[in-house]
Amino acid sequence: NRSNMFKVAVVGGEGIGPEVTAQSHRVLKWFAANRGVPVTMREAQYGIIPYLATGKVLPEDTVEAMEEADAILWGATGGPETKEVPPAARKAGSLLSMRRKYDLYANLRPIVASPALADSAPLKAEVLRGVDFVIIRELTSGIYFGEPRGIETLADGQRRGFNTEQYTTNQIRRVARAAFELARTRKGKVCSVDKANVLETSVLWREEVIALHKQEFSDVELNHLYVDNAAMQIVREPRQFDVMVTGNIFGDILSDCAAMASGSLGMLPSASLGPVDKFGRRKALYEPVHGSAPDIAGKGIANPLGSILSVAMMLRLTLDRPDDADLLEKAVDTALANGARTADIAEAGATRLSTEQMGDAVLSALEKVA
Numbered sequence: 620n621r622s623n624m625f626k627v628a629v630v631g632g633e634g635i636g637p638e639v640t641a642q643s644h645r646v647l648k649w650f651a652a653n654r655g656v657p658v659t660m661r662e663a664q665y666g667i668i669p670y671l672a673t674g675k676v677l678p679e680d681t682v683e684a685m686e687e688a689d690a691i692l693w694g695a696t697g698g699p700e701t702k703e704v705p706p707a708a709r710k711a712g713s714l715l716s717m718r719r720k721y722d723l724y725a726n727l728r729p730i731v732a733s734p735a736l737a738d739s740a741p742l743k744a745e746v747l748r749g750v751d752f753v754i755i756r757e758l759t760s761g762i763y764f765g766e767p768r769g770i771e772t773l774a775d776g777q778r779r780g781f782n783t784e785q786y787t788t789n790q791i792r793r794v795a796r797a798a799f800e801l802a803r804t805r806k807g808k809v810c811s812v813d814k815a816n817v818l819e820t821s822v823l824w825r826e827e828v829i830a831l832h833k834q835e836f837s838d839v840e841l842n843h844l845y846v847d848n849a850a851m852q853i854v855r856e857p858r859q860f861d862v863m864v865t866g867n868i869f870g871d872i873l874s875d876c877a878a879m880a881s882g883s884l885g886m887l888p889s890a891s892l893g894p895v896d897k898f899g900r901r902k903a904l905y906e907p908v909h910g911s912a913p914d915i916a917g918k919g920i921a922n923p924l925g926s927i928l929s930v931a932m933m934l935r936l937t938l939d940r941p942d943d944a945d946l947l948e949k950a951v952d953t954a955l956a957n958g959a960r961t962a963d964i965a966e967a968g969a970t971r972l973s974t975e976q977m978g979d980a981v982l983s984a985l986e987k988v989a
């Protein structure tokens with residue numbers, strides 16, 4: 620039944636984006652072919668290649684593919700060749716503009732410390748044991764978008780830069796709701812992070828989170844941390860967290876900090892979710908946390924696991940296939956436990972797999988665990 624098919628747009632983008640996305644695309648095809656996951660995939664281009672052909676980094680065909688999609692599997696944007704694209708053309712099709720267009724307000728970044736990588740991680744193995752939490756960062760408001768903003772020259776000749784942090788009740792409630800709902804499917808704990816001792820936006824944030832909790836989610840355990848303390852706790856005892864929810868700028872910083880609990884930037888997946896429509900569907904974009912990595916682009920050595928684990932998030936959050944999501948995560952663990960390593964996670968002297976060989980390792984683990 621075609622109407623029950625989910626549509627996925629596959630957009631590799633630039634730098635290592637197409638390299639890692641080729642592997643996650645293979646994995647998604649495997650689930651369609653071997654597990655009956657009802658999904659159709661449409662590949663589309665983004666970046667310098669379509670720019671040279673059409674004058675647009677985001678050509679019509681790609682816009683159309685993304686428009687009709689339930690989920691977008693995204694690679695990365697950015698790179699040295701960017702210089703050839705005028706800033707206006709780039710801005711017109713930027714990732715930021717797409718997050719806004721589709722109102723992708725809830726950015727989920729799972730932080731899982733893989734046991735196989737604990738010894739090579741920057742934090743101590745005993746601190747990392749059992750770490751498994753998700754940071755939900757509000758992605759479409761806050762200081763990155765607030766008006767007024769600018770740089771002005773004062774009467775005395777000094778310059779003054781200014782930005783505006785702002786949140787409305789609805790913006791707070793919808794992302795808090797996403798956190799409470801996610802916690803219900805996990806360990807039932809939400810930690811809300813703010814700076815309510817100093818900022819009015821944070822005072823409102825905390826009041827609204829508390830009110831929503833009381834009204835609809837009193838079964839979920841809720842606590843609050845100031846952002847400075849949260850940064851310390853992530854490094855001191857990351858195991859204490861289940862779901863952490865916070866605003867745009869705090870989430871940006873805390874999630875990079877938390878990334879160090881999981882081994883390598885190349886391992887980390889993410890999901891960005893939009894509002895639920897009247898048919899119960901929500902637009903979602905899945906992408907690895909890393910960027911286009913121009914320093915290693917074109918060499919076929921990038922770690923595709925962040926992109927592959929983004930497919931696991933897609934299976935869970937868009938395709939409603941939690942068992943298949945578990946299966947894929949298990950296959951990644953199995954591949955790592957068997958010693959599969961790309962250069963970024965390899966210890967000295969260990970064999971380094973190419974991007975494609977890591978894809979092979981995950982697919983053969985899938986054949987075995989399925």
Ligand code: NAI
Nearest residue numbers: 695696697698884885909910911912913914915921922963
């Ligand atoms: P980056 O994430 O691209 O790279 C940082 C470092 O991590 C580099 O040394 C890189 O080689 C390494 N790395 C990243 N992903 C890896 C992988 N999968 N396997 C192995 N090593 C990996 O961040 P950077 O260098 O700050 O930014 C490069 C470009 O990417 C910039 O133009 C930036 O704007 C863009 N960017 C795009 C993002 C996106 O598309 N969502 C996110 C972050 C950056």
Ligand code: MG
Nearest residue numbers: 871872874875
């Ligand atoms: Mg960041």
